[in-house]
Amino acid sequence: MVEIMDQKKFNYYIQGEKNKWEVIIGLEVHAQVLSKSKLFSSSSTKFGADPNTQVSLVDSAFPGMLPVINQYCVEQSIKTGLGLKAKINLHSVFDRKNYFYADLPQGYQISQYKNPIVGEGKIILDMPYGSKTVGIERLHLEQDAGKSIHDLDPENTYVDLNRSGVALMEIVSKPDLRSPDEVSAYVKKLRSIMRYLNTCDGNMQEGSLRADVNVSVRKVGSKEFGTRCEIKNVNSIKFMQMAIQYEAKRQIDLLEDNKTIDQETRLFDTKKNETRSMRSKEDAHDYRYFPDPDLLPLKIEKKLVDTIKKNLPELPDEKKERFIKEHNLSLYEATILVSEKEISHYYEEVVKNCDKKLAANWITGDLFAVLNKKNLSISKSPISATNLSSMIKMISTGKISGKIAKEVFEKMQSNNVDPHEIVEKEGLLQQSDPKALEKIVQEVISKNLDKVSEYKSGKIKLFGFFVGQVMKVSGGKANPQLVNNILKEKLK
Template sequence: MTYLIEGETGDWEVVIGLEVHAQIISKAKLFSSAATEFGAEPNSQVSLVDAAMPGMLPVINEVCIEQAVRTGLGLNAKINLHSVFERKNYFYPDLPQGYQISQFLEPIVGEGVITLDMPEGPRDIGVERLHMEQDAGKSLHDQDPKRTFIDLNRSGVALMEIVSKPDLRSPAEAGTYMRKLRAIMRYLGTCDGNMEQGSLRCDANVSVRPVGEKELRTRTEIKNINSVRFVMAAIEYEAERQVKIYEDGGSVVQETRLYDANKGETWNMRSKEEAHDYRYFPDPDLLPVDLTQEFVDEIKASLPELPDAKKQRFVNDFGVAVDDAATLVADKETADYFEAVAESGNAKLAANWIIQELFAVLNKDSLGIAESPVSSDDLGKLVGLIADNTISGRIAKDVFEVMVTEGGDPAQIVENKGLKQITDTGEIEAMIDALINDNPDQTQQYRDGNTKVTGWFVGQIMKATGGKANPQMVNELLKKKLGLG
């Protein structure tokens, strides 16, 4: 399904490119040995370098380089063995040096690709580049009516800026791209992807054009969107706004906008469009980053299995449906959870139970899989009990509910509550005989050819056994008794 905006003059296509800022997982900052932890007291993670005291000099954190390379490899991207840090010069109180150390003309990672699993099939989205840069500090505007407070804890924290090509064509694709990129980085351990804490932020470049038009039209940039949902909503709003401007005979102005999540609107960030002139030039306090191919190869050899490969393996080795596999690999914790449950022996059953039953429970309480009330070990045991016919799927749901609310080992719950499936044919046969005896009308109906009444018989047996009778067995015995009678 192509995403199109129906205008009065015809259909419009939306063209989106995303610039994602991802905080590199590292203990210390990009160019200093101050901590990067979230939520510390103001200015308590600020070295002399981060505060840009006179004479202070940057020295690069080797782990940040590794993480950037690792991420580049995870995006199937070209690693540039030679890259250069430049200074991006501008004045802002949360930028102590008066410049941001970033990479401009020669980034550490070049072109790559991210494959999206869209309902209509896979879509390859180009990655233009990935570069390293320093984060800025934080401005607090709400502490004082006349003044802005500055906290430099974030100042100098290592970021990766990952720039996509303008290949995305719908809010849904943009959302999927964000989730996929986040999943890849979490798999790699290079970014925790926590958007609430700001370790993943997104700028969206949006333009629209009539379907069939080849040239790109003027784009606007929506800055600093901090959730996947808002990315999609902001793009949707912005694309429609632009279509309306064109259809009203106007033209879109290239500008920076912000998304107001409360109003669901974007608005122009700067009243007067200030001319930016960042005066980039190579940072003379640093030397070029020159990597060896061996260094890159070593990192490559240590990469974990990434979502696409994992999905393929789940399909091939476990026989999981493609869609289910895609759902399971969307984040690494779920995939790991699934693999643990699948050890119970029935991977398809495991997938179904996670996607249907467990996700329902987690979604209800907005829990992540890491906070699941049921451990993968216990869920695996439950699946095992179903697989070996100890309990029926229906009973399993009851057991699962107990596991969720009270916890405990499923086998123990089955034992304690006497939920074990009745597989003794003699016992069930006796019950059927009694039923036939006590209900001559229904028996007659059946014998007159109304086989629908079987359901009534099965129901009665299940009721009598508290659902513990093996339904398949009941069916077979019923047929035998009634049919032969």
């Protein structure tokens, strides 16, 4: 089988032995709400604490304990909903999802089933073949379970309830995704929006963001969906992509072999890079959802939604528009600069005092190269936004040349030195005094009279040679624009 991929045009189809197939993907992302305390209790949500040190009587489901909704988590999910351009449901209901497991102390998870807090919305992806809108089906609030630890003891399982009761937003996409790359773009965009909003830290290593991936395939041209399989709890974008690739091929093999797909829940084995059946539809839990009688329906005031909306920060899509329109950036530059909240903050800090286009160039070019090389995020950049801004301003005001700037940039990386200091200390200030430059030009001409006559007889390509010589004599500091002008005059 061959995957066909074309950069300019969407073309992720899988060629089987007999047919060409399209892959249909939908995601259920579980995003941990950024909140100090849990969804229904006041226990801390801090990551990495000792086992069972952040557990209240409510989290461990002691007799007679009752849940009380954390209003902050409600506001966080409204905020996220608004960021997804989604409908906020002023009336929503918490339901109990009943099943037994050792790390689920209540014997049920409090979730939202028929009436979620957030309804339909959308996310726009920037793909190489243009922008693509992915529908959001819903967002609902629910409790996380605890953690069962099976490998501490050969006989027993240990349970850590620190996560038990932590607030999650389950964000369900429509089956609109068509390739592993789109899935990657979707998760990154969703994560970015939530980071802009400060509603989820998106930290996949700590489990703050994980997804159930629904995959089905159909013959290219077919309008009907095939039977889907759900791959549970995948916790990195790379694994999601690998799981989809494996699962799509598995399904195609079966279908081309005239076999059927069983609707089932599967697990992705990251070591073997394969999905495995977890339970079939027949074995699926009957969760016996019903409205939680301990909680009243969640009523939200329209006023609250309006207030949150009014105070919403500028989100990546709007920021991108603004950068293109007002900063005159290219779509490519703008897309990169808004992709992460921290990058956009850095850029906006830099352009407070210097040319925007130049700033975009330096950040997406030289700075990113350095960060990539050193494997650093922008928040750990060795060059501060202020210093980069100063340096760029020195270029546009003619204090240093672009070429010298590269040298200064190199030196700024150690100890985040102020570029003014470097320029001064190393005497790198650009020479823009026309008299001094005229002297150098005169010197170069006198030394190369043969080249001058060649130039004058039509070998105009030699102009570059003269420029180079002048720069060399000036130690690279001569203002190239001025040198050009003077040379043109002298060589007339």
